[in-house]
Amino acid sequence: KYNESLTPENKSFIKxxxxxxxxxxxxxxxxxxxxxxxxxxxxxxxxxxxxGVRRTGVIAxxxxxxxxxxxxxxxxxxxxxQVVDNHxxxxxxxxxxxxxxxxxxxxxxxxxxxxxLVGAESEDPQSFTKEYCGLFTSSGLMPKKFLGRFFVSPxxxxxxxxxxxxxxxxxxxxxxxxxxxxxxxxxxxxxxxxFKGMPASHGVTKTHRRPGNIGSGGTxxxxxxxxxxPGHMGNRYRILKGVEHSSLDPxxxxxxxxxxxxxxxxxxxxxxxxxxxxxxxx
Numbered sequence: 001k002y003n004e005s006l007t008p009e010n011k012s013f014i015k016x017x018x019x020x021x022x023x024x025x026x027x028x029x030x031x032x033x034x035x036x037x038x039x040x041x042x043x044x045x046x047x048x049x050x051x052g053v054r055r056t057g058v059i060a061x062x063x064x065x066x067x068x069x070x071x072x073x074x075x076x077x078x079x080x081x082q083v084v085d086n087h088x089x090x091x092x093x094x095x096x097x098x099x100x101x102x103x104x105x106x107x108x109x110x111x112x113x114x115x116x117l118v119g120a121e122s123e124d125p126q127s128f129t130k131e132y133c134g135l136f137t138s139s140g141l142m143p144k145k146f147l148g149r150f151f152v153s154p155x156x157x158x159x160x161x162x163x164x165x166x167x168x169x170x171x172x173x174x175x176x177x178x179x180x181x182x183x184x185x186x187x188x189x190x191x192x193x194x195f196k197g198m199p200a201s202h203g204v205t206k207t208h209r210r211p212g213n214i215g216s217g218g219t220x221x222x223x224x225x226x227x228x229x230p231g232h233m234g235n236r237y238r239i240l241k242g243v244e245h246s247s248l249d250p251x252x253x254x255x256x257x258x259x260x261x262x263x264x265x266x267x268x269x270x271x272x273x274x275x276x277x278x279x280x281x282x
Contacts, residue, residue: 014126018124018125022122022141022142039159039161039162040139040140040160040161041159041160041161042159043159043162044157044158044159047153047154047155047156047157048155049155050155053153053155053156054113054151054152054153054156055152055153055156055168056088056116056118056150056152056156056158056164056168057118057148057150057175057176058083058086058118058120058164058166058168058169059083059086059118059119059120059146059148060081060082060083060084061081061082061083061084061120062079062080062081062082062179062253062254062255063080063081063082063255064079064080064255065077065078065079065080066078066079066080083120083164083165083166083168084120084121085120085121085122085144085163086118086119086120086163086164086165087118087119087120087139087141087144087161087162087163087164088116088117088118088139088158088159088160088161088162088164089117089118089119089135089136089139089141089144089147089160090116090117090135090138090139090160091114091115091116091117091157091158091159091160092114092115092116092117093114093154093157094111094112094113094114094154095111097111097113097114097115112153112154113151113152113153114151114152114153114154114157115149115150115151115152116149116150116151116152116157116158117135117147117148117149118147118148118149118150118164119136119141119143119144119145119146119147119148120144120145120146120147120148121144121145121146122141122142122143122144122145123142123143123144123145124142125142125143127143128143138160139160139161140161141160141161169245170245171245172244172245173244173245174242174243174244174245175243175244175245176239176240176241176242176243177239177240177243177252178237178238178239178240179237179238179240179252179253180235180236180237180238180252180253181234181235181236181237181238181252181253182234182235182252182253182254183234183235184233184234184235185232185233185234186230186231186232186233187230187231187232187233188209188211188230189209189210189211189228189229189230190209191233192228192230192231192233193228195211195228197209197210198210198212211228211229211230214227214229238252240252
């Protein structure tokens with residue numbers, strides 16, 4: 001953070017300006033953020049729901065693992081995710097959205113999904129650059145710490161400035177969860193790939209945890225691509241598909257990490273997908 005050498009009077013004046021424009025700072029779910037005002041513009045026209053439509057997701061913070069017991073006494077592990085201060089920042093229609101990385105092959109069918117930018121956890125504008133704060137001008141929101149991009153159907157478009165809560169999902173829905181795995185550092189093949197290893201005795205000398213032959217002898221004389229060898233483990237984004245809401249499966253990432261959570265299509269009965277009759281039209 002750049003030290004601007006502001007006097008206490010200047011800091012208090014800037015704080016008053018921020019509170020007058022965005023409201024006072026608030027603690028929501030144990031996270032220091034700002035209580036945002038209602039929509040700046042009128043809500044979009046309600047779309048028509050049909051099976052297979054793709055809705056937006058939310059950005060949640062992982063709290064930890066919590067055990068649960070089913071009616072028959074079976075013990076399962078669930079993941080607690082906290083949705084804090086989620087707002088829609090911007091919506092780009094399918095015809096106007098251009099991805100940063102375009103595919104090499106030409107796409108015959110036009111893009112049928114729009115792009116919805118969602119932010120979480122508001123922060124003081126002084127903590128960001130002027131260019132970054134400009135992303136939130138049209139929606140009338142404070143700058144967000146975390147941003148997520150979701151591809152949605154045009155019928156599921158949401159007006160920028162709309163808050164997204166945990167009620168966006170209902171129990172029994174099937175969702176996809178994307179997060180960054182725990183950084184394990186440099187690990188051997190037994191921890192990284194689950195190799196069995198060599199025997200502990202009977203003539204084995206200093207090769208108890210080594211990978212052994214990698215099968216690159218003869219005319220090949222090279223390491224084949226994709227060979228399982230020691231290396232960096234973790235700290236990679238992974239997507240866990242088909243997770244039931246009320247999470248009966250662990251989610252990648254450490255406690256306190258930000259998780260992008262979105263609805264998956266094509267898993268489970270059609271009545272598991274909630275229509276568009278939720279709070280955003282109130």
